[in-house]
Amino acid sequence: MKNTKSNKFHKRSEEELNDFIKKLDLQALETAEERLPLYLEVGLKDAKFVLDVGCGSGFVTRDIARLTKGWVVGIDGSCGLIDVAKKILKDYSNTKLCIGNAEQLPFKNNSFDIVTCNLLLMWADDPKKVVNEMARVTKPKGKVLASLEPDYGGKIHWPENPKVDPLFAGEAIRKKGGDPHIGRKLRALFISAGLETNIGIGNNRIWSCEEDKHYYLHSRDFYIKVLKEAGLSEEEIDEWEYEYLKSLDEGVQLNFFPQFYAIGIKPKS
Numbered sequence: 353m354k355n356t357k358s359n360k361f362h363k364r365s366e367e368e369l370n371d372f373i374k375k376l377d378l379q380a381l382e383t384a385e386e387r388l389p390l391y392l393e394v395g396l397k398d399a400k401f402v403l404d405v406g407c408g409s410g411f412v413t414r415d416i417a418r419l420t421k422g423w424v425v426g427i428d429g430s431c432g433l434i435d436v437a438k439k440i441l442k443d444y445s446n447t448k449l450c451i452g453n454a455e456q457l458p459f460k461n462n463s464f465d466i467v468t469c470n471l472l473l474m475w476a477d478d479p480k481k482v483v484n485e486m487a488r489v490t491k492p493k494g495k496v497l498a499s500l501e502p503d504y505g506g507k508i509h510w511p512e513n514p515k516v517d518p519l520f521a522g523e524a525i526r527k528k529g530g531d532p533h534i535g536r537k538l539r540a541l542f543i544s545a546g547l548e549t550n551i552g553i554g555n556n557r558i559w560s561c562e563e564d565k566h567y568y569l570h571s572r573d574f575y576i577k578v579l580k581e582a583g584l585s586e587e588e589i590d591e592w593e594y595e596y597l598k599s600l601d602e603g604v605q606l607n608f609f610p611q612f613y614a615i616g617i618k619p620k621s
């Protein structure tokens with residue numbers, strides 16, 4: 353019998369896991385230009401102890417490990433993803449991985465110079481608890497960085513498709529258990545965790561049609577599944593896909609949604 357039960361943390365079923373890992377790999381590559389400047393801004397290079405919360409399959413943790421001489425600890429609630437991360441990080445002797453819940457981090461107060469997370473808060477059941485925990489384990493004057501937290505309410509896209517667009521403007525994320533509007537909540541989350549906070553948008557570049565097409569073809573199964581689950585017929589899906597790919601091939605498609613980040617400094621106690 354197929355295992356369709358979703359994991360409590362990554363919210364995917366066993367069957368979806370391989371595609372999810374592939375998506376995280378591509379996503380890490382495609383978003384490096386947004387994340388790497390943030391790592392430099394928070395002083396990753398000279399940090400001694402760094403924690404990557406919700407590290408998943410470790411592709412982003414690998415970027416972090418490359419940019420610092422310090423120790424990098426990755427933690428995630430999913431045993432399956434930590435197993436993948438162990439393989440991805442096997443050549444990085446400055447990394448350590450552990451399984452644990454971000455809502456109750458198994459570390460002492462004031463342990464890390466930098467605590468990061470990428471695309472975690474959108475999927476966390478209780479993002480407030482997670483940010484509070486990230487702040488707790490950060491040293492005074494240390495930094496908390498949440499990168500790539502999208503807000504689908506700010507999605508801009510043309511040409512339109514009234515049937516399909518709302519699904520990709522947040523509905524699909526909400527159905528999967530994520531918060532499509534986490535971006536706008538970052539400031540409140542960081543401020544209530546007692547952090548001196550700076551919010552920004554990491555992606556100020558609009559992807560080319562070639563990039564959008566590459567991403568779409570790579571994630572096609574996910575898109576088709578969402579449309580099927582929403583009750584669209586094969587014919588409606590084919591029609592949408594034909595129009596979407598045509599607009600990409602003609603070079604007229606425009607897609608943008610803001611990816612917020614937050615940098616918080618923990619005050620000296």
Ligand SMILES: C[S@@+](CC[C@H](N)C(=O)[O-])C[C@H]1O[C@@H](n2cnc3c(N)ncnc32)[C@H](O)[C@@H]1O
Pocket residue numbers: 361362376380405406407408409410411412427428429430433452453454455469470471472475476477
């Ligand atoms: C979208 S993935 C991002 C993974 C990785 N940060 C990246 O950018 O490739 C979100 C990750 O957060 C983890 N996660 C969600 N809630 C968690 C929690 N409460 N404790 C630990 N991990 C959690 C999931 O298991 C998943 O690996």
